[in-house]
Amino acid sequence: QLGSSKIHINLSMKLGGLGPDYETIKEKVKKLKLQKEYSRQIKEYNMKNITVAQRLPAKPQVSSVSRQKALEYAKKIPRPKTFIARQSEQEAKQALPRAPTGTRLPKIPSLESLWSRHEKEKEAVAAFEALHIL
Secondary structure, eight states: OTTTOOOOOOTTSOOSSSOOOHHHHHHHHHHHHHHHHHHHHHHHHHHHHHHHHHHSOSSOOOOHHHHHHHHHHHHHSOOOOOOOSSOOHHHHHHHSOOOOTTOOOOOOOOHHHHHHHHHHHHHHHHHHHHTTOO
16 A cells, blocks of 8 residues: 555745745844944944043132132131130139038148158168067
């Protein structure tokens, strides 16, 4: 029965793949042209802006007139009162501790009497050390 099966060949069918699709190629080319045109316009725009930015000075210079006005204004502002480290004599007297009236404070010994006492105590300590008491 193999010999009886008939082979039908469709002659209208294209062989060898799908082939080029000219419509999609035209659309892609059109998109590429639009992209290139757009990028060219952006480059031009950026170049113009860069050159304008380079022409400007780095720091805007303040005119001397406005500086003078600022200095005059600064002179008129009242300055804060600074703390005076040196107290007045009355405040210093008030700050000292006072004994209640009627009590007598012990007399402060003079420097000479303190020095002589110190010397005597040094001799006493030396005597104790010589006797090996300390």
